[in-house]
Amino acid sequence: MRELTFLEAIREAQEQEMARDPRVFILGEDVSFNVYGSTGGLAERFGLERVRDTPISEAGFTGVAIGAALVGMRPIVDFTIASFMYLAMDQLVSMAAKTAYMYGGQAHVPAVFRAALFYNGGLAAQHSDRNYAMFMQVPGLRIAVPSTPHDAKGLLKTAVRDDDPVLMFEDGALWGSRGEVPQDDYLIPFGQAAVRREGSDLTVVAIGSRVREALTAADTLAREGISLEVIDPRTLVPLDCPTILASVAKTGRALVVDVGHKSCGVASEILATIAEDGFWSLRAPLRRLTAPDMQIPFSPALEKGFYPDAAQIVDAARRLLQE
Amino acid sequence: MSTPDPATQLEMYRRMLRIRRFDETVKTLFGRGRIPGSVHLSIGQEAEVVGACMALRTDDTMVGNHRSHGHPIGKGAALGPLLAEILGKATGVNGGKGGSMHLADFSVGSLGESSIVGSGLPVAVGAALGAKMQGSDRVCLCFFGDGASNEGYFHEALNMASAWQVPVVFLCENNGYGVTTAFSSISRVPDVAARAAAYGIPGQIVDGQDALAVHAAVAQAVQGARDGAGPSLIEAKTYRYPHHSEGPLYDAIAYRDASELAAWQARDPLPLFARHLEDTGIADTATLTSIEHAITAEVAAALEFAEQSPWPDPAEAHRGLYRTPIAGFDHA
Ligand SMILES: Cc1ncc(C[n+]2csc(CCOP(=O)(O)OP(=O)(O)O)c2C)c(N)n1
Numbered sequence: 087m088r089e090l091t092f093l094e095a096i097r098e099a100q101e102q103e104m105a106r107d108p109r110v111f112i113l114g115e116d117v118s119f120n121v122y123g124s125t126g127g128l129a130e131r132f133g134l135e136r137v138r139d140t141p142i143s144e145a146g147f148t149g150v151a152i153g154a155a156l157v158g159m160r161p162i163v164d165f166t167i168a169s170f171m172y173l174a175m176d177q178l179v180s181m182a183a184k185t186a187y188m189y190g191g192q193a194h195v196p197a198v199f200r201a202a203l204f205y206n207g208g209l210a211a212q213h214s215d216r217n218y219a220m221f222m223q224v225p226g227l228r229i230a231v232p233s234t235p236h237d238a239k240g241l242l243k244t245a246v247r248d249d250d251p252v253l254m255f256e257d258g259a260l261w262g263s264r265g266e267v268p269q270d271d272y273l274i275p276f277g278q279a280a281v282r283r284e285g286s287d288l289t290v291v292a293i294g295s296r297v298r299e300a301l302t303a304a305d306t307l308a309r310e311g312i313s314l315e316v317i318d319p320r321t322l323v324p325l326d327c328p329t330i331l332a333s334v335a336k337t338g339r340a341l342v343v344d345v346g347h348k349s350c351g352v353a354s355e356i357l358a359t360i361a362e363d364g365f366w367s368l369r370a371p372l373r374r375l376t377a378p379d380m381q382i383p384f385s386p387a388l389e390k391g392f393y394p395d396a397a398q399i400v401d402a403a404r405r406l407l408q409e
Numbered sequence: 410m411s412t413p414d415p416a417t418q419l420e421m422y423r424r425m426l427r428i429r430r431f432d433e434t435v436k437t438l439f440g441r442g443r444i445p446g447s448v449h450l451s452i453g454q455e456a457e458v459v460g461a462c463m464a465l466r467t468d469d470t471m472v473g474n475h476r477s478h479g480h481p482i483g484k485g486a487a488l489g490p491l492l493a494e495i496l497g498k499a500t501g502v503n504g505g506k507g508g509s510m511h512l513a514d515f516s517v518g519s520l521g522e523s524s525i526v527g528s529g530l531p532v533a534v535g536a537a538l539g540a541k542m543q544g545s546d547r548v549c550l551c552f553f554g555d556g557a558s559n560e561g562y563f564h565e566a567l568n569m570a571s572a573w574q575v576p577v578v579f580l581c582e583n584n585g586y587g588v589t590t591a592f593s594s595i596s597r598v599p600d601v602a603a604r605a606a607a608y609g610i611p612g613q614i615v616d617g618q619d620a621l622a623v624h625a626a627v628a629q630a631v632q633g634a635r636d637g638a639g640p641s642l643i644e645a646k647t648y649r650y651p652h653h654s655e656g657p658l659y660d661a662i663a664y665r666d667a668s669e670l671a672a673w674q675a676r677d678p679l680p681l682f683a684r685h686l687e688d689t690g691i692a693d694t695a696t697l698t699s700i701e702h703a704i705t706a707e708v709a710a711a712l713e714f715a716e717q718s719p720w721p722d723p724a725e726a727h728r729g730l731y732r733t734p735i736a737g738f739d740h741a
Binding site: 111135136138140141143145146147148149150151152153154155156157158159161176177180181185186187188189190191192193194196225226228248249250277323324327 | 470472501502503504505506507511513514515520521523525528530531532533534535536537538539540542543547549561562565566568569572573729730731732733735736737738
């Protein structure tokens with residue numbers, strides 16, 4: 087089958103959704119010239135009305151997307167870098183997430199907010215946020231973090247058709263990665279984790295690009311006779327707890343791997359769920375591998391080692407199996 | 410200045426009176442501890458609210474703010490469900506989930522009030538942009554205060570609306586204060602309307618106590634927006650008689666003096682408009698009295714409806730977070 091990069095898959099999802107539904111349009115900085123690589127050719131095909139360059143006004147254009155969604159449009163907002171979502175925090179939290187509830191169901195906000203995560207690239211503290219966990223604290227949003235080009239396309243298409251606001255975080259470490267992506271229209275439902283590899287000794291739940299690291303670790307450990315089961319939740323809200331719990335029931339051990347921060351993070355949430363509902367199947371302590379609770383330093387010499395990689399997963403797995 | 414026909418003018422008077430009596434009732438209820446949260450009244454500002462709203466069609470949209478009851482009433486919303494919402498009842502416009510500061514009645518184009526100061530401005534731009542992209546000629550009217558004009562939102566919204574020639578009318582309700590802070594004390598520019606120039610859009614000041622003046626200005630702006638001329642900013646100079654919100658807090662703070670309030674009350678928009686209706690022969694005293702009775706009865710009926718309405722089922726608190734529910738977050 088044909089292979090696409092992660093970015094090309096996102097581009098294709100947007101193009102197909104725009105062609106399918108005239109209500110879909112893209113808003114963002116520098117989108118018409120495809121500066122960030124996910125809108126190539128879209129302005130030429132759909133025009134500048136629907137591939138709309140915005141001023142550098144994150145709060146403003148987020149609000150614009152919400153208002154347009156309120157009257158029946160289906161905007162896709164491109165924040166480019168996830169760190170810029172802080173400027174629009176109020177609109178995302180006070181308006182996108184709360185409107186359907188607060189107005190008693192009179193309206194809903196079918197908008198998609200795309201944000202890329204560019205850690206590990208010397209962009210330093212203000213451009214390296216991996217902040218999806220913050221938004222898990224905000225009821226009313228859906229949150230997707232795809233790990234393959236195939237899923238990026240399918241999840242984004244689902245997001246566009248969803249009647250509720252969706253945040254899609256695109257892990258920059260995956261942008262250039264290639265994978266099989268069917269040309270046709272397909273949707274990946276939210277709340278269905280993918281079991282990327284079946285195994286019996288330890289459940290590794292990995293987020294975004296960490297799925298790849300977990301699979302590499304699983305290959306290494308397989309040679310030692312250790313069998314990892316690798317689960318990719320794909321969406322954090324809704325989170326597919328049944329699949330995770332079923333895996334832990336089988337393996338008795340769980341490790342969560344995430345490039346986000348440790349405190350109150352994705353890993354904390356998943357492990358808390360396992361502790362609550364899967365406690366009696368546990369044979370070892372629960373573990374999380376995350377970025378430290380630090381801001382991201384500039385120098386590669388300093389940033390190195392911030393994000394859990396395959397080697398750390400291998401270590402953690404070995405230790406867990408000895409406990 | 411095009412003057413609305415007599416029937417429209419009578420309806421303007423009715424809506425102004427509706428807001429006044431409604432807010433007086435809310436004030437009383439709040440004083441009796443019957444209303445949860447806080448309430449911000451529009452008493453004194455009825456002319457700008459109604460003058461602006463009545464320059465719209467029902468299918469035009471409107472976005473309001475925390476000073477919230479007047480906007481949907483001005484847009485034509487029924488009183489019962491508004492008051493029920495303010496009391497937290499199941500029959501409220503939002504089923505008791507929004508309350509005073511977040512009234513919304515989508516059936517009359519009221520897209521909701523946001524209590525985060527300034528946050529409605531970009532949403533209004535989006536509603537107008539959506540209408541434009543849909544090929545409709547609907548216009549969005551956006552109410553905001555002088556205080557909100559100092560938020561970044563104001564600048565981002567005006568710039569985008571202007572850059573994209575979006576059919577939105579920004580209506581600044583300049584009542585002179587944001588809570589206790591006089592606009593003149595935190596802006597070197599005395600008029601919000603002057604800021605329109607920075608965005609290349611028309612900005613004008615109107616007498617906010619004169620419903621017809623506001624109506625004329627907004628009607629012209631709405632027509633322009635409908636015809637593709639883009640956004641505009643209208644600043645209505647007005648005043649709220651009550652303090653920022655109800656409760657004893659503000660009574661104790663001397664941030665404005667009695668003579669200022671008295672000067673504005675001398676130009677109370679309701680008697681001003683009543684006199685105009687009489688002077689022009691649109692209504693005689695008997696007609697005005699019968700309108701007065703009708704509105705009093707309407708508000709009483711709304712109160713009866715709201716008071717008799719049931720409380721929401723507590724389970725309702727766990728519903729409606731998503732249009733398509735997510736297990737664990739909400740229950741369908
Ligand atoms: C972002 C934000 N900051 C502060 C407040 C608190 N607050 C509520 S109303 C208000 C004053 C708003 O003044 P203005 O916009 O002039 O409207 P007015 O109350 O005069 O009608 C303030 C400061 C808020 N609700 N939201």
